[in-house]
Amino acid sequence: MSSAREFHLRTPLRDEDVEALRIGDVVYLSGTVVTARDEAHELALEVLRSGGTLPVDLRGLAVYHCGPVAVKQADGSWRIIAAGPTTSMRMDTVEPEFIERTGAKLIIGKGGMGKATAEAMKKHKAAYAVFTGGAGALAAQAIKRVKDVYWLDKLGMAEAMWVFEVEEFGPLTITIDSTGANLYEQYMSEVARRAKEVKRELGLPAEE
């Protein structure tokens, strides 16, 4: 296997920035990243469906499935201590509508996303990237500043919408690109094929 292509991108991302990316590429991102996990997705969609606007315009930005550990400093500003990704599949049912309504260009999380999200990414020229799961301190190092935080009182620290200014945030591995290709789907069918071989070697029945 050849080594991965690397991209250094800055928000706002344009369609052509995203269209250049293919599954297996590695991105380091600078600019604005906004966190949203389960409850922020639900609340954002409620607001947008009823004709409202979000506290931050997500067009061209990156949305990060993340619930950070944040500590309030003496001067009232926030310091992010750890900010790795959470499991993206939990947002899979609402992500297509979220992408359509917000215009976000890059979704960042862990574990991959499903068919409907991949379809929406093809339609709206967006991509999905995985940041190393668990690497909370590494992510925090790339966060230079908390620009804002919304819905903190209502949703709590982990579920609030944090607006981060990031510098060279990565490695972000593209696993769904704007053609709708899904790296994990390809990998997992290979893993399933190997599982059959491994079971045969152990003398186990092929299927349950």
Add this chain to the structure above:
Amino acid sequence: MALTESDLTGIFYEMVKTAATSIPEDVYRALKDGYERETNPLAKKQLEAILKDIELACSGKVPICQDTGTPYFFFEMGENFPIRLGAINAAREAVRRATKDGYLRPNAVDPFYKKNSGDNTGRYIPWIHVDLVEGNDLKVWFMTKGGGSEAPVTLIMSEPILGFEKLKSGVIDTIVKYGPLPCPPVIVGVAIAAGGDMALTLAKKALLRPIGERNPDPNIAKLEVELLNALNKLGLGPHGFGGGLTALDVKIDYAYRHPATFAIGIVTSCWATRRVSAVIHADGSWEMTSRHLRYTGSGCTILR
């Protein structure tokens, strides 16, 4: 000087802080060794990011992962250890303090009222498992267990005749089914028991044993190695990006089963396995029995 509840709180606080910020020696070595051997570029990139993260957490004394997990205490309490109920109170208080100081993210949520307690305590949380044993010491294991790596928890109630076949298939199927979700490379805990609750509890406790330490029973040890090798042939790899390191180890334990049952509990722990152990003596002296990657002022080194 006699040991007080407040001394215990201080000791447990040190343990919680160590677990959150300083990876245990065995986990660090297994990841580093895996990084050095890995040839798949995407998998190597993930392991490189993991090692960087571990070192940043160690030098900055910050959590390794933002999901600082659900706190578990396992006590082996000597029957003559002077503080018993107080040890439970001290465990709760230590978790509260560590949360306030930013080492733990508030993760305890009331399922019915959706309210986060804000301090990682609540009904049955921290989870405290107490075994009463002979002697005067309190042996403590603290583990903080990430939410993502609970996703694959599997209980199989097998027919006894098919027990070992279903155990092996079950471990492989679980790892394949959940793929990248539990943040591989994972540690897999497996246990056989009479009841489902027993199997899952013992499987979770099996995760406390250091990587590379084999079960003293040679037949169980052989099964551990067989399953570990099988998992590392799957090509799932770190975060599902391929390569040879899907599991760091497989740990197996058991209880006697009922003639008609063969319960198999399967649990996983993420690469960021955070655990610490200590022995506390009745006179208040204590030692940490696990070694961790710690910051010494000039860099990160393995220390007790």
